[in-house]
Amino acid sequence: MSFEHLPDGLGIGVPSPRLTWRLPKGGGPQEAYELELTRAGGADRTGRIAGRDQVLVAWPGAPLTSRERVTVRVRVWTTDADAPSDWSGPSVVEAGLLDAADWHAVPVGAAWGEDPSADRPPARVRKDFCLAGPVLSARLYITAHGLYEAEINGRRVGDETLAPGWTVYPHRLRYRTHDVTGHLTQGVNTIGAWLGDGWYRGKYGFDGGTRNIYGTDQSLIAQLEVTYEDGTTATFATDGTWSAAPGPILTSGLYEGETFDARLHDPGWATPSGPGAGEWTSVRATSRDLGTLVAPTGPPVRCTEEIAPVEVTRTDDDRHLLDFGQNLVGRLRVTLDGPAGTTVTLRHAEVLEEGELATRPLREAYATDTLILSGRGPLTWEPRFTLHGFRYAEVSGWPTDLTADMVTARVYHTDMRRTGWFECSDPLVNRLHENVVWSMRGNFVDIPTDCPQRDERLGWTGDIQIFAPTASFLYDCAGMLDSWLTDVGLEQLPDGTIPWYVPVIPGEPMWTPIHPGAAWGDVATLTPWTLYQRFGDLDLLRRHYPMARKWVDLVEDLAGATRLWDTGFQLGDWLDPAAPPDDPAAGRTDRYLVATAYFAHSARHLTLAAAELGNEADAERYGALADEVAEAFRHRYVLPSGRMTSDSPTAYAVALAFGLLTPSQRQPAGDRLAELVVEDDARIATGFVGTPLICDALTDTGHLDIAYRLLLQTECPSWLYTVTMGATTIWERWDSLRPDGSLNPGGMTSFNHYALGAVADWLHRVVGGITATAPGYRKITFRPRPGGRITSARTRHETPYGTASISWEQTATGLTADIVVPEGCEATAELPGCTPVALGPGEHVLDTAKLAMRAA
Numbered sequence: 001m002s003f004e005h006l007p008d009g010l011g012i013g014v015p016s017p018r019l020t021w022r023l024p025k026g027g028g029p030q031e032a033y034e035l036e037l038t039r040a041g042g043a044d045r046t047g048r049i050a051g052r053d054q055v056l057v058a059w060p061g062a063p064l065t066s067r068e069r070v071t072v073r074v075r076v077w078t079t080d081a082d083a084p085s086d087w088s089g090p091s092v093v094e095a096g097l098l099d100a101a102d103w104h105a106v107p108v109g110a111a112w113g114e115d116p117s118a119d120r121p122p123a124r125v126r127k128d129f130c131l132a133g134p135v136l137s138a139r140l141y142i143t144a145h146g147l148y149e150a151e152i153n154g155r156r157v158g159d160e161t162l163a164p165g166w167t168v169y170p171h172r173l174r175y176r177t178h179d180v181t182g183h184l185t186q187g188v189n190t191i192g193a194w195l196g197d198g199w200y201r202g203k204y205g206f207d208g209g210t211r212n213i214y215g216t217d218q219s220l221i222a223q224l225e226v227t228y229e230d231g232t233t234a235t236f237a238t239d240g241t242w243s244a245a246p247g248p249i250l251t252s253g254l255y256e257g258e259t260f261d262a263r264l265h266d267p268g269w270a271t272p273s274g275p276g277a278g279e280w281t282s283v284r285a286t287s288r289d290l291g292t293l294v295a296p297t298g299p300p301v302r303c304t305e306e307i308a309p310v311e312v313t314r315t316d317d318d319r320h321l322l323d324f325g326q327n328l329v330g331r332l333r334v335t336l337d338g339p340a341g342t343t344v345t346l347r348h349a350e351v352l353e354e355g356e357l358a359t360r361p362l363r364e365a366y367a368t369d370t371l372i373l374s375g376r377g378p379l380t381w382e383p384r385f386t387l388h389g390f391r392y393a394e395v396s397g398w399p400t401d402l403t404a405d406m407v408t409a410r411v412y413h414t415d416m417r418r419t420g421w422f423e424c425s426d427p428l429v430n431r432l433h434e435n436v437v438w439s440m441r442g443n444f445v446d447i448p449t450d451c452p453q454r455d456e457r458l459g460w461t462g463d464i465q466i467f468a469p470t471a472s473f474l475y476d477c478a479g480m481l482d483s484w485l486t487d488v489g490l491e492q493l494p495d496g497t498i499p500w501y502v503p504v505i506p507g508e509p510m511w512t513p514i515h516p517g518a519a520w521g522d523v524a525t526l527t528p529w530t531l532y533q534r535f536g537d538l539d540l541l542r543r544h545y546p547m548a549r550k551w552v553d554l555v556e557d558l559a560g561a562t563r564l565w566d567t568g569f570q571l572g573d574w575l576d577p578a579a580p581p582d583d584p585a586a587g588r589t590d591r592y593l594v595a596t597a598y599f600a601h602s603a604r605h606l607t608l609a610a611a612e613l614g615n616e617a618d619a620e621r622y623g624a625l626a627d628e629v630a631e632a633f634r635h636r637y638v639l640p641s642g643r644m645t646s647d648s649p650t651a652y653a654v655a656l657a658f659g660l661l662t663p664s665q666r667q668p669a670g671d672r673l674a675e676l677v678v679e680d681d682a683r684i685a686t687g688f689v690g691t692p693l694i695c696d697a698l699t700d701t702g703h704l705d706i707a708y709r710l711l712l713q714t715e716c717p718s719w720l721y722t723v724t725m726g727a728t729t730i731w732e733r734w735d736s737l738r739p740d741g742s743l744n745p746g747g748m749t750s751f752n753h754y755a756l757g758a759v760a761d762w763l764h765r766v767v768g769g770i771t772a773t774a775p776g777y778r779k780i781t782f783r784p785r786p787g788g789r790i791t792s793a794r795t796r797h798e799t800p801y802g803t804a805s806i807s808w809e810q811t812a813t814g815l816t817a818d819i820v821v822p823e824g825c826e827a828t829a830e831l832p833g834c835t836p837v838a839l840g841p842g843e844h845v846l847d848t849a850k851l852a853m854r855a856a
Contacts, residue, residue, distance in 0.1 A: 001072050001091035004056075005298060005479030005535070007417065009093030011141075011177025013295025015063035017093055018056040018539070021074050022802050023823035026842070028080030030054055030824055036087070037061045038071040048077065054824055055536050055776050055800040064095040066102045067139070067225070096177045097141055097223075100291035105237035107145055107219030109195065110244040111284035116201075116216045119256075122385070124247045125220050125283060126192035126270055129236045134229045135184045140191075143175035143293060145219040147198035147385045151270035152183035152191050160300035161412055162387070165446035166199045167294075168487045168503050169214045175221070175293050176300065184226065191236070192270030193220045196252050196385030203253055205505045208364055209455060213505050217286055221293075243280035245269075249384065255365035255455050258383035262374035263340060298414065298479030301446055303330070305411040309393075309404045320395040320402040321355075327391040327729040327752055329442035329452040330411045331369065333382035338399030340375025345397055348390035350453055350751040353743060357394050361749040365455040373399070387412055389442060389453025389752050391728065413441045414480050417798070420473040422760070422768050424793035429711070429763070431723045436757035439730040440471055443754050447484050447503075451732065451750040458501040459484060462520035462574070466692045467754050468527045469761040472534035473797055481531060482540050488523065489547040496554030498524050498547075515569045516554060518595035519689050524551040525602040529609055536776020536800055541609055549618070552606050555599045556625060563625075563632035565599045566592040573650045575756075576687035577717040577734045581746030587687050588648040593637045594689050600629035601658040630660045642668035649676050650690030656701060657693035670701020682709035684717040684734055692758035699766055699785065707766075708788030711759070719759060730757035768795025769806045769817075773828075776800045782819050782839075783830040784808045801825050814848035 003009040003017040023030055032050045036043055037060065046060045054076075064070065073087045097103060110123035140157060142150055143164045150157040157178050164174040195218045196202075203209035223237040248265035252258040268274045310325035327350050336344065348367040349357035359367075367388045371381055393409075395402060423430050443449045448464040448471070449457045464471070464481070471477050488502045498521035499514050506512055528544040531537060559565045572594050576587025585591065603626035610618035633655070637645045642665055644651045652673035655661050661669055676685070677698070686694050698707040714720045717734030725737050732753035736744050743749055765771045769784030777799035784793065784806065796805035802822030809816055814833070820843050821827040827839040834851040 001074055001088055003091070003093045005476065005482065005537075006296070007299050009091065010179060011096040011295055012064075012093055013096050013098065013297070015065070015095065015098055016059035017064070018058060019072065019074070020055045020057070020800060021088060023054065023076060023078065024085050025823060026080070027076075027078035027085065027823070028841070030076045030078055032077040034075050034084070035060050036073045039068070052824070056539070064093070064098070066095055066098045069094040094177075096175070096295040097293070100289075100293070103223060103290040103293065104235060105221045105223040106239055107217065107221050107286045107288050108238040108240070108242045108244070108283040109145070109217050109219035109286070110246075111282055114216075116212055119251050119253070120197070120218070121246050122197065122249045122252050123195050123218060123244050124192060124269065125195065125238075125242050125244045126190060126274070126280070127236065127242045128188060128190050128272060130188050131184060131186050131226060131234070132228065134186055135181060136227045136229045138179070138181045138184050138224065138226045140178040140180045140222065140224050141175055142178065142220070142222040143173055144193070144195060144221060145169075145215055145217050146200040147196035148220055149194045149384055150191065150222070151193070152180055153185070153189055154268055154271040155183055157183065160302055162198065162301050162385070162446060165301065166503060167483070168490045169200060171292060171490045172294050172487065173288070173292055174296055176296060180224070188272040190270050190272050190274060191222070191224060193222065194247065194249070194384055195220060196249075198254065198385060203255065206455065206507055209255065210506045217284075219286060221288065240283060240285045242283045244283045245275075245280045252383070252385045254386055254457070255367070256386070257366060257368040257370070257388070258386045259370040259372075260381060260383070261372040262379055262381070263372060265374065296479075297483045298477075299416060300414070301412055302415040303410045303412050304415055304441075307409045307411065309407060309409070312402060312404050314401070318396075320398055322393040322395065322407060324391055324393070324409045325728070326438065327389070327442075328409060328411050328438065329387055329389050329413060329445065329752070330409055331383050331386065331388055332393060333380065333408045333410055334371065335378060335380045335406050336373070336399065337378040338373045338375070340373060342373040342399050343397050344371045344373070344395065344399075346370070347394040348388040349392050350390055351737065351743070352392055357392055358743060361743065361751070362453055363455045363747070365453065367453070382410060387445065387452065389451065411441070412445065414444045414446055416444065416475040416477050416480060418474070419476050419798040420764065421796045422763055422793070424767060425791045426712070426789060428714070428720050428723050429790065432719050433760055433763060435723070435727055435729050436470065436754065436760040437474060438728060439752050439754035439757055440467075440474055442729065442752050444471070444475070444477065444480065448481065450755070451753050453752060454750060458505070459503065460501045460520070461488065461498055461523040462500070462517075462571070462688060463753070463755045465519060465523040465526055466688060466758045468530040469534075470758050470764075472530060473761065473764050476798075478531055478535040478537060478540070481527065485528060485544050485547075489544060492524070492547055492550060496550035497521065498551055516558065517569065517571055518565065518598040520571065521551055522598050522602045524548045525605045525609070529605050532612070533772055533775055534777075536778065538612065538775075542613055545609055545613060548602070548606055548609060552602050552622065552625075555602070559596070559599060559629070563629045564592070564636055565595040570595050573687040573689040575733060576650070576690075577684060579687070581744060584687075584746070584748065587650070588646065588685070589650040589690070590637070590646045593644075593646050593651055594654060596629065596633050596636070597654045597658050597660060600626050600633055600660055603629055604659070633660050634662070634665070638665060643672060644669070647672075647676070649673060649685045649694055650687065652676070653686065653690045653693040653697040656697035667701060670697065670703060673697055673701070674703040674706045677706050677710055681715070682706065682713045683715055684710070684713075684719070688755055691756050692761070695759060695762040695766070704785055704787050708790070712788045719756075727751070730754055764795055764797070768793050769808065770795050770797055770804055777804060777822070778825055780804055780821065780825055780827040781830060782806045782817070782827060784815075784817065786810055786815065786832065799825070814852070816848070817846045819844045819846065
């Protein structure tokens with residue numbers, strides 16, 4: 001049993017959480033189910049409920065109240081069993097604080113004077129409190145203006161980092177619930193928290209960044225609620241009785257890095273026997289609308305992996321250069337000893353240039369951490385409130401010879417559950433797929449960012465719009481992206497404009513003021529639909545439908561009676577490889593062709609969403625609008641000869657993939673697209689818009705062989721070119737590193753950008769062969785289409801219903817496939833040269849030679 005899209009039920013923020021369960025193997029389809037809810041007053045059962053629903057099923061009882069804890073079990077009746085199943089194991093859901101009136105805490109932080117225009121040393125805050133008896137249970141509800149890391153009696157609370165994450169803070173500030181029963185003892189206790197600037201007041205954004213985007217205070221908001229064994233309760237909340245003091249963190253910034261002076265650190269500062277009152281002063285208590293505090297809908301950012309350096313090189317001037325063999329997002333943990341005052345500096349970069357860190361692509365993100373030793377013995381340390389994108393690190397000032405066991409790279413990202421895997425017979429394609437996975441990990445850091453290393457790291461709407469199909473196969477990202485889409489809706493302008501990136505921060509002169517842009521703004525319509533298709537969450541689609549409708553209505557107004565969106569600022573096929581380094585929007589494809597195509601595509605998806613939601617009037621209205629825009633598109637951009645006014649791969653890919661051509665135009669357009677690819681020797685000639693679409697456009701018009709040529713090309717620009725150049729993540733530009741080993745001279749040169757890795761969705765569906773044909777994979781089509789030099793592939797996806805997988809291999813007589821269908825799902829196998837075969841849940845072994853004989 002699971003609740004909503006959360007990894008566990010502690011601190012859930014909805015009073016009626018939806019329930020999901022998986023069926024026992026071999027029992028056949030579910031016919032009915034029964035739920036049992038055990039509350040303080042006893043257990044209630046629903047009785048037998050007929051139906052097949054098992055994913056995001058409505059809460060069957062009275063809504064939860066704040067703090068209420070309920071144990072849930074389910075049993076099912078299936079077609080192939082004579083009796084109901086055993087009851088599932090108990091799963092516990094516990095509500096967080098569901099009403100603003102539940103909060104008694106106020107924001108508290110340092111009261112000393114600060115210069116808001118300069119770097120400000122982070123503060124710590126603490127409070128001693130006394131527990132009158134043995135503790136039965138305790139919960140800490142906690143968040144901050146800025147970032148926090150809490151301790152109780154010297155023991156860290158939780159394991160997340162960069163908490164509470166980045167939301168549109170004036171409207172939504174996320175808090176988290178922790179079970180801290182084991183942290184407490186009868187008598188005197190101490191709670192404390194490290195604070196950091198983070199996104200709230202740190203320097204962030206373009207051209208040197210902007211400080212204090214959301215406020216100038218750095219404050220903790222925390223409420224500890226204790227239940228004693230005798231049933232009485234006590235609450236300890238942040239208020240004016242707390243104390244504040246500076247700490248050993250001298251400076252800290254997401255871009256800048258962190259400086260830590262271990263001489264100033266007292267490990268017992270958050271214990272009852274901690275420092276005296278001398279350095280601690282009264283806090284400043286401020287205010288906040290507590291109705292804006294919200295519980296998480298997805299997992300937090302955590303360390304998910306540790307990587308040792310694969311090579312340590314000592315330079316002539318006693319620096320050490322570390323290569324971790326993988327471009328990653330995280331920070332270093334070091335263990336060392338040395339004299340007091342010894343200063344060790346850690347610098348980071350994604351690539352090397354002439355044997356040194358290539359820091360130019362970082363722009364004004366200095367990515368430098370500094371540790372000053374105390375001389376009190378060995379120390380293990382890593383920064384708290386910063387992350388870096390890097391493969392290489394330079395260490396200077398190390399007091400001894402540095403060995404690989406002294407430094408570890410700790411990988412951080414939103415700790416989503418992995419759900420998708422792919423591998424095939426071609427090792428270069430496998431490395432490409434791994435690069436996609438690593439780029440997703442590095443850029444899903446509380447929000448979906450464009451890049452994790454330079455002075456940007458923003459939630460670009462266009463990037464995730466094209467990558468969402470890939471992301472939702474690889475990881476269970478529904479809860480995280482649902483939260484981010486909520487912020488997209490909050491940042492949507494009154495006229496319907498969707499910002500280029502969310503949360504919105506200053507971006508003059510190019511991005512501020514905000515203008516509507518195709519492909520980026522269409523995240524409002526296309527991404528909720530993608531998540532609905534992959535996770536089966538109709539409520540998610542419903543919640544974001546008003547945002548989608550406002551977006552389409554805006555574009556309809558901009559296009560006017562002509563139905564052509566042919567005015568205004570557009571990025572077009574951003575980063576077309578033909579565009580010059582200093583003008584990434586100057587691609588081969590008419591940017592208004594792209595805009596009008598997306599207008600039609602979004603209108604069509606709004607029609608689909610309206611139909612799913614039962615809104616027949618909207619479905620009819622926006623369906624007619626989509627037809628009108630498609631007709632206008634053909635009239636303006638398709639020539640009588642069948643060619644397009646922009647004779648470019650992206651133009652044909654968009655027209656084909658978005659279904660904008662008549663049946664008689666589709667094949668000529670597909671043929672011309674194939675010609676263009678072949679004429680360019682199957683090198684990439686598309687940017688952000690065309691790249692996710694081109695392989696499908698070729699495949700669907702009978703040019704699978706050309707799609708494989710495009711995939712397997714190793715000359716620049718191509719997907720595998722980056723692999724042959726040693727890439728371990730997806731690059732922002734096809735030639736971020738040029739064939740001669742030099743860096744692209746453009747100001748935008750990231751080596752960790754997932755957008756161009758959207759081809760992985762085609763790998764999963766076409767090469768691997770798994771396609772969802774009903775929301776949430778309730779129905780699945782297994783249709784691998786082998787080609788190129790790939791002779792086998794294995795693909796697996798953890799659907800909401802269970803594991804779906806296919807492993808296929810070409811043989812001398814055809815193709816064999818091992819297929820697994822999840823319980824509760826239906827499937828069809830469409831293998832090459834064979835008629836479709838219906839499959840039920842379970843494992844199936846198919847051989848095309850035998851299927852052909854059987855059909856004959």
